[in-house]
Amino acid sequence: MNPRLDALLRGTVSAAQANALTPLYALPAAVRRRLAGPPIQIDGNTLDPEIQLLLRANALLPGTTKTDALAARAQFRSVNKLVAGHPRALQRVTDLTVRGADGQLGARLYVPRTGRDTGNGLLVFFHGGGWVVGDLDTHDSLCRIIAADAGIRVLAVDYRLAPEAPAPTAAEDAIAAFTWAVDHAEDLGVDPARIAVGGDSAGGNVSAVVAQQSVVRDFPRPALQVLLYPALDLVGRRPSRDLFGEGFLLTEEDIMWYREHYTPDPAARPTAEVSPLLVDDKALAELPPALVTSAGFDPLRDEAREYVDRLTAAGVPVTHLYHPTLVHGHYNLIPLPGATADALVTLTAHLKAALGPAS
Structure with missing residues (x-):
């Protein structure tokens, strides 16, 4: 150069x-x-x-170099500050608590300037970070953009992290938080029939689990499952892991480090609560519609594609947003122009069509 x-x-x-x-x-x-x-x-x-x-x-x-979880969390927070951009203005942003699997969890409600006092659509959002890092602040900018541009309310949930809370704690917290949101729909100003579940990466993992377990355990089903470049299989390995496991933000070393922290007991990995891609076909047929995104330079690309194929074969309505030029984590790269910004616009447009205010 x-x-x-x-x-x-x-x-x-x-x-x-x-x-x-x-x-x-x-x-x-x-x-x-x-x-x-x-x-x-x-x-x-x-x-x-x-x-x-x-x-x-x-x-x-x-x-x-990732050493301990506390250091990794601090590093993740610092990196996300670099790419968060300027926070989007909303009608209000409120910190609150929601029910977890064992006690209360921190949460944050984002209310756009559009909408009504009641009957709005809601996305219950779970952040990414390999079940080990990430919090309400690391994904604050993304949640603000979704709320503002899709015209929906977003409830971000700070589920418990590994290794202090190993698998399937994150998934169980997500299930409890989602059902809390349905139970408290009136307090949140939303329609209980228009509550979606979603998240990115590890948050996409637990969101897929919530959707599946709503069928298995017979609790209210999400109106939509929003799986943003989700981690879906902690057992198998696909070609995209080898193609993009180095040099594209999420590395093979990262994937293995997160897996070891979230599932110190390997016996947990093939269960549906940890690897939703491995769920029995019967559990797929009654799932709610899915919005799945994947990226061409993402080591997790192939498992997202495989889940899209399985959902489609089971008769589940699926919208797959594939961005061939992008990497894992691109929705958090707020200041980037071009394809990254376009992908975020496409995402919020789909969420607005599915959950946004009636025209």
Whole structure:
């Protein structure tokens, strides 16, 4: 690379460390493409150049190694501050508590400026982070955007994390929180028949479990299951793990580290409460409609595709939003232009159509 461009990129990364990615993406598109480097093509897909630039910047930051869970959580919070963008204004954002599987859990209700006092749609949202990291703050910007642009209420739930609370605690907390939301629909100002469950990555995992267990345990079913590049199988391994397990934000090392922390007992991994992709076919037939997203450069891509195929074969209405140029975690990369921003617009448009206010 040209030394002057390299110096410019390093200077911009220094600004990013101060929570300012904006200057990097304010550069002319031609400059950004030069900084990103030659196109990366794998398995017939070409990586989005704006994502490639972010990965290049990330490679210039000091390396970090996951040690203990507390350090990993602090690192995850710091990284998310860099890519959160400016918080979207809403009618109100309220912290509250909801029922978990064993006691109360922190939660946050996002109310858009559109909507009514009652009868609104609601997404009960569970954050990603490998069941080990992540919290209400790491996904605050995403929840605000969903609420504002889809015109729906969002209830984000701070479920208990591993290793302090190993599997299937996160899933059981999610089940309890979802049923709490249905029980308290009037208090939340929403229609109990229009409550969806969703989340990204590990949050997509527990959301899939909630949908499945609503059938198995016969509690109210979600109006929609929203699975954003979900982790669905902690046992099997598919080609995308080998293709994209290094250099695309979520690495193979990350996946194994999260798995060991969430499921220290390997016997838990093949259960439906931990690996919802492995559930019996009979449990799929009565599931609510699904909105599933996947990314072309995501090591979890193939398990999402497989679940889409299984749901479709079982007769479940499925919308699959596949973004071939993007990586795992792209909905949290708020300041990025181009394909990343377009994917978020597409997501909120689908949520608005499914749960938003009547026209």
